[in-house]
Amino acid sequence: MKSRIGVFVCHCGHNIASSVDVPGLAETLRRHPDVAFAADYKYMCSDPGQQLIRQAIADHRLDGVVVAACSPAMHETTFRRTAEGAGVNPYRCECANIREQVSWVHQHDQPAATAKAGDIVRSIVERVRQDECLEPLTLALTRRCVVIGGGIAGMQAALDVAGAGYPVVLIERQSALGGRMAQLSGTYLTLEGGSERLAQMIAAIERHANIQVLTEAEVTACSGYVGNFQVEVRTGRPGGAEVTPFTLDAGAIVVATGWDPYDLSRLPEVGGGLLPDVVSTLDFERMLAPGGRLARPSDGVVPRQVVFIHCAGSRDPEHGVPYCSKTCCMVVAKQAMMFRQRVPEGQAYAFYIDLRTAGKGYEEYVRRSAEEHGVLYLRGKVSAVAAENGRLRVSGADTLSDLAVDILADLVVLATPMVPADGAVPLGQTLHISTDADGFFNEAHPKLRPVETLTAGVYLAGTCQGPRDIPETLAQASGAAAKVMQLFSHAEMTQSPTVAAVVEDLCAACATCVGTCPYGARSLHPVRAVAVVNPALCQGCGACVVACPNKACFVRNWRPTQVMAMLDQVGWSGDL
Amino acid sequence: MRVVLDPLALHGAFIREIEAISEQNLLACNQCGRCSAGCPLVEEMDLLPNQIIRPAQLGLDTVVDSTSPWLCAACLMCEARCPKGVDLPRIMDALRQIALRRGESRVVAGDVDPALLAGAPQMAIVGALRRGEK
Numbered sequence: 050m051k052s053r054i055g056v057f058v059c060h061c062g063h064n065i066a067s068s069v070d071v072p073g074l075a076e077t078l079r080r081h082p083d084v085a086f087a088a089d090y091k092y093m094c095s096d097p098g099q100q101l102i103r104q105a106i107a108d109h110r111l112d113g114v115v116v117a118a119c120s121p122a123m124h125e126t127t128f129r130r131t132a133e134g135a136g137v138n139p140y141r142c143e144c145a146n147i148r149e150q151v152s153w154v155h156q157h158d159q160p161a162a163t164a165k166a167g168d169i170v171r172s173i174v175e176r177v178r179q180d181e182c183l184e185p186l187t188l189a190l191t192r193r194c195v196v197i198g199g200g201i202a203g204m205q206a207a208l209d210v211a212g213a214g215y216p217v218v219l220i221e222r223q224s225a226l227g228g229r230m231a232q233l234s235g236t237y238l239t240l241e242g243g244s245e246r247l248a249q250m251i252a253a254i255e256r257h258a259n260i261q262v263l264t265e266a267e268v269t270a271c272s273g274y275v276g277n278f279q280v281e282v283r284t285g286r287p288g289g290a291e292v293t294p295f296t297l298d299a300g301a302i303v304v305a306t307g308w309d310p311y312d313l314s315r316l317p318e319v320g321g322g323l324l325p326d327v328v329s330t331l332d333f334e335r336m337l338a339p340g341g342r343l344a345r346p347s348d349g350v351v352p353r354q355v356v357f358i359h360c361a362g363s364r365d366p367e368h369g370v371p372y373c374s375k376t377c378c379m380v381v382a383k384q385a386m387m388f389r390q391r392v393p394e395g396q397a398y399a400f401y402i403d404l405r406t407a408g409k410g411y412e413e414y415v416r417r418s419a420e421e422h423g424v425l426y427l428r429g430k431v432s433a434v435a436a437e438n439g440r441l442r443v444s445g446a447d448t449l450s451d452l453a454v455d456i457l458a459d460l461v462v463l464a465t466p467m468v469p470a471d472g473a474v475p476l477g478q479t480l481h482i483s484t485d486a487d488g489f490f491n492e493a494h495p496k497l498r499p500v501e502t503l504t505a506g507v508y509l510a511g512t513c514q515g516p517r518d519i520p521e522t523l524a525q526a527s528g529a530a531a532k533v534m535q536l537f538s539h540a541e542m543t544q545s546p547t548v549a550a551v552v553e554d555l556c557a558a559c560a561t562c563v564g565t566c567p568y569g570a571r572s573l574h575p576v577r578a579v580a581v582v583n584p585a586l587c588q589g590c591g592a593c594v595v596a597c598p599n600k601a602c603f604v605r606n607w608r609p610t611q612v613m614a615m616l617d618q619v620g621w622s623g624d625l
Numbered sequence: 626m627r628v629v630l631d632p633l634a635l636h637g638a639f640i641r642e643i644e645a646i647s648e649q650n651l652l653a654c655n656q657c658g659r660c661s662a663g664c665p666l667v668e669e670m671d672l673l674p675n676q677i678i679r680p681a682q683l684g685l686d687t688v689v690d691s692t693s694p695w696l697c698a699a700c701l702m703c704e705a706r707c708p709k710g711v712d713l714p715r716i717m718d719a720l721r722q723i724a725l726r727r728g729e730s731r732v733v734a735g736d737v738d739p740a741l742l743a744g745a746p747q748m749a750i751v752g753a754l755r756r757g758e759k
Binding site: 353354396398416419420423425428447449450451452453454455456457 | 626627628629630632635636650652653655656676679680682683685
């Protein structure tokens with residue numbers, strides 16, 4: 050039986066029409082035996098364009114739609130919705146990409162571009178001819194969120210999700226909430242409110258009816274998939290009383306495991322771990338904190354000459370970590386100003402490679418540290434710090450004056466980088482999310498999907514993804530929470546039905562597909578001798594189709610017979 | 626060359642004197658180099674205009690020995706273009722004043738060849754005479 054497919058060729062203004070003969074293409078396709086209707090239009094995605102499709106479906110009783118336009122990544126959803134609205138199964142509506150794959154890359158050869166566009170459109174007609182009518186899959190959804198990490202990122206995500214009315218379990222490894230922010234003396238730009246804001250947040254969490262806090266708790270295992278995770282949690286101190294692990298059902302997971310300080314003993318050339326008066330910026334935070342004692346660790350004397358060393362261990366692929374830790378330039382400016390407020394007669398020096406202060410008000414803040422607080426910025430790294438008569442000789446360089454510079458200091462503060470929290474890599478393995486070479490969790494896309502991971506339902510917040518400061522952390526945590534709320538706003542989950550399936554008569558239960566599947570979506574049936582597909586996990590990649598020795602696997606609407614029929618159309622030169 | 630930075634010099638008489646005469650905050654300069662990029666006299670100078678400021682920021686008074694302040698025509702190109710609003714010609718002037726107070730002068734008005742003066746712009750002559758004041 051012949052199909053009744055409609056083909057709609059889009060000019061995309063001049064984007065396609067300038068290098069493809071669009072009316073000619075539509076005219077040719079009208080003669081195709083399976084094409085009941087073909088038309089061209091200036092902008093098919095516009096309201097009149099979509100109306101043209103709907104009208105043609107009604108007038109010509111179309112049973113399939115091909116829109117020859119831009120990439121399906123752009124408008125597949127748009128046109129499938131249009132087709133569905135007019136009574137055509139949306140999975141029998143496909144896009145033929147004649148813009149990105151034709152007109153944009155063949156701008157100077159209209160005959161060849163038009164011929165290639167014809168090949169592509171006829172291929173998609175063949176695909177639609179064999180497309181099945183499918184319905185979206187529905188999956189049950191557990192509307193509870195597990196947040197791993199009780200620092201500022203995890204707490205913000207927990208409050209946002211709980212505030213939207215969904216239950217949250219907040220899991221913290223330490224005995225108290227607060228994370229690294231609780232160790233800060235004050236926050237830039239105002240130095241105000243850090244600890245007060247944190248205390249308010251902790252109080253809000255503890256009294257929130259939708260948030261259950263588990264301290265001294267760790268995630269030990271995780272199975273399931275988006276909407277239906279089983280998270281195994283163990284509580285109790287390591288070495289303490291053994292507590293039986295228990296399992297939480299959750300629909301989404303927010304990972305907010307934060308950062309650890311860089312090990313000072315990795316910086317022996319500047320006295321790290323060797324000289325008591327060489328401390329980290331996190332150590333100096335404690336000295337500057339209200340009620341803290343601003344004194345040299347060695348003798349308790351108030352330091353007057355304080356040297357800060359930027360990029361201590363960072364931006365140093367040979368000896369430390371290759372990345373920029375992003376927050377340290379601002380931390381040094383903040384600490385230098387706080388130091389000058391506490392010790393007005395003191396002098397702060399800062400050795401830097403360059404000052405990276407991208408952020409609203411940040412550049413002005415660092416300039417203020419120099420112009421108003423007299424912090425002397427020296428452009429160069431420090432080569433050595435050595436003890437000398439109870440003080441520290443800091444040997445650095447100032448490349449702005451082409452001078453090697455020595456400073457006799459009372460205290461040296463190393464602005465060391467954030468490194469991923471201890472246990473991040475194994476936690477990533479537990480949650481099936483990847484880490485980068487430095488141990489930070491990978492986002493799904495570095496530009497376009499910054500809070501998601503490649504594992505659906507697992508989101509990232511804060512410094513576990515990479516160094517960042519408090520405002521950025523909070524923004525990302527709220528972003529991750531919004532993703533969770535978006536997921537939970539549905540009664541059940543829908544999933545594309547274009548996933549793998551098994552022709553059971555051909556399946557030998559050899560389990561090749563089980564080992565091949567990168568998403569853990571394949572398994573053997575517990576009783577019957579066939580392989581099965583978990584459609585919630587399957588991403589439709591087709592790896593099992595290729596691997597199956599019996600050709601028992603296929604991906605719906607990407608059947609091998611469809612692909613072969615599509616290939617037959619490429620380079621076709623006959624008449625219709 | 627290696628120097629030991631002297632914390633006293635960072636708040637010492639030399640920096641205070643420059644800042645008092647010029648009314649400029651030396652630390653406002655972030656060493657972007659735009660002054661040197663536009664200065665019409667850099668070919669003649671032993672230190673670029675930004676290289677005049679840097680030792681001054683560090684409290685190194687050797688900068689007084691530079692010829693550059695004496696070659697500065699006070700054309701104000703650097704001051705007009707400085708992104709931080711540093712009035713570098715005033716700092717150049719301050720360095721000349723400090724040199725003069727130390728009894729050092731690079732220009733003696735009476736020694737200038739009159740033939741040279743005949744072709745020189747009036748502003749340069751007045752400027753040169755001012756630099757020769759004691």
